[in-house]
Amino acid sequence: MSVDFATLVTDLGRRARAASLVLANAPTAAKNDALLRLADAILGSAETILAANRQDLSQAAANGLAPAQVDRLTLDLPRLRKLAASVREVAALPDPVGKILEEYTRPNGLRFQKVRVPIGVIGIIYEARPNVTIDCAILCLKAGNAAILRGGKEIFHTNQVLADLVRAAIAGAGLPIDAVQFIPTTDRAALLELMKLNAYVHCIIPRGGEGLIRFVAENSTIPVIKHYTGVCFVYVDQAADAGMAERILLDAKVSRPGVCNAAEQLLIHAAVAERMLPPLARALTAQGVQLRCDDASAAILARAKVAHQAAVPKDFTTEFLELTLAVRVIDSLESAIGVINRDGSGHSDAIVTGDAAAARRFQAGVDSAAVFWNASTRFHDGFEFGYGAEIGISTDRLHARGPMGLPELCIHKFLIVGDGQVRA
Numbered sequence: 001m002s003v004d005f006a007t008l009v010t011d012l013g014r015r016a017r018a019a020s021l022v023l024a025n026a027p028t029a030a031k032n033d034a035l036l037r038l039a040d041a042i043l044g045s046a047e048t049i050l051a052a053n054r055q056d057l058s059q060a061a062a063n064g065l066a067p068a069q070v071d072r073l074t075l076d077l078p079r080l081r082k083l084a085a086s087v088r089e090v091a092a093l094p095d096p097v098g099k100i101l102e103e104y105t106r107p108n109g110l111r112f113q114k115v116r117v118p119i120g121v122i123g124i125i126y127e128a129r130p131n132v133t134i135d136c137a138i139l140c141l142k143a144g145n146a147a148i149l150r151g152g153k154e155i156f157h158t159n160q161v162l163a164d165l166v167r168a169a170i171a172g173a174g175l176p177i178d179a180v181q182f183i184p185t186t187d188r189a190a191l192l193e194l195m196k197l198n199a200y201v202h203c204i205i206p207r208g209g210e211g212l213i214r215f216v217a218e219n220s221t222i223p224v225i226k227h228y229t230g231v232c233f234v235y236v237d238q239a240a241d242a243g244m245a246e247r248i249l250l251d252a253k254v255s256r257p258g259v260c261n262a263a264e265q266l267l268i269h270a271a272v273a274e275r276m277l278p279p280l281a282r283a284l285t286a287q288g289v290q291l292r293c294d295d296a297s298a299a300i301l302a303r304a305k306v307a308h309q310a311a312v313p314k315d316f317t318t319e320f321l322e323l324t325l326a327v328r329v330i331d332s333l334e335s336a337i338g339v340i341n342r343d344g345s346g347h348s349d350a351i352v353t354g355d356a357a358a359a360r361r362f363q364a365g366v367d368s369a370a371v372f373w374n375a376s377t378r379f380h381d382g383f384e385f386g387y388g389a390e391i392g393i394s395t396d397r398l399h400a401r402g403p404m405g406l407p408e409l410c411i412h413k414f415l416i417v418g419d420g421q422v423r424a
Contacts (some may be wrong), residue, residue: 015409230260
């Protein structure tokens with residue numbers, strides 16, 4: 001039976017817009033009530049969620065997905081507990097809606113307020129991680145936005161269960177159930193309809209691989225907030241502590257290699273490369289990391305008898321999303337900054353050094369959404385930033401950059417009060 005996707009998606013959009021106008025003025029207490037109900041439901045429905053997740057994982061295995069990709073899809077009780085905790089943290093955060101950003105009076109007596117308000121209706125198009133369903137729904141809800149969720153086919157059953165829990169929690173709190181809607185198909189035709197729904201949807205946020213994000217950016221007639229890739233660097237400076245460098249590098253590369261804030265590139269200063277690179281490389285290869293090396297680092301590792309491969313040029317600009325790391329020897333701090341700004345993606349980059357002046361220069365010079373000093377790139381995350389969750393990490397330069405939390409899901413409007421002023 002053929003499906004009229006235009007009618008299906010337009011109806012979702014119409015209902016979302018109506019819900020957004022109610023939600024924009026909903027009391028904070030009601031929004032928080034919905035979030036707390038959801039946190040309880042996630043834990044109370046753990047077995048239902050995990051059963052749906054097992055169904056998705058079985059299909060993923062049949063489709064031959066890589067281990068890092070399967071990890072992105074996987075839920076277990078610890079991850080569900082963390083998910084519920086993030087919902088509670090968002091409930092505890094201040095409500096951004098209605099905050100006065102600026103207030104002033106003009107010489108003619110007009111009184112101006114610049115006030116934070118919701119964006120309206122946000123379409124979220126995403127792949128893989130099921131936590132995105134919850135993260136996006138709760139942040140949109142708390143910021144007064146309606147959300148239309150379109151998840152990927154590889155995690156469809158899990159997303160459907162989670163979306164149903166969200167909608168039940170919203171209804172239980174007396175808020176419009178259409179504030180969060182889940183597109184009940186993975187057919188690309190529905191996606192194309194969503195991206196053209198300018199009459200009802202105000203913003204599109206894609207989360208997933210570069211292919212998905214470029215597809216959305218090139219086909220949407222609605223404004224898109226995006227990041228294309230996470231080509232993240234760790235630079236080990238000549239003043240780095242060897243033990244700290246190893247801890248940070250292992251966490252950045254190995255803890256979850258399939259996520260956008262994982263390290264993909266290692267730069268090491270020539271002054272310490274002969275001494276520090278071999279033990280770093282041994283620690284990485286012991287965890288299964290394959291090293292793709294430039295000539296200088298390959299020569300050092302060959303002398304140290306550490307397994308490695310010669311890199312090809314594209315390795316130095318690649319988001320591997322697996323246990324592969326490109327390695328280069330750099331002759332100066334300024335060279336490291338230049339390489340990162342040229343070959344990186346403006347996402348997350350780190351310097352390991354005991355030299356405060358070098359760290360400040362690095363943080364000022366690297367043009368990325370988050371620049372770390374003596375910390376793992378894996379901390380570039382809304383939960384770790386204290387936002388409770390994130391709707392995505394933006395590498396754009398307009399409206400939002402970095403983890404998109406509650407303030408970034410709002411815009412502003414001006415409220416002007418007069419006592420009869422006219423311009424003529």
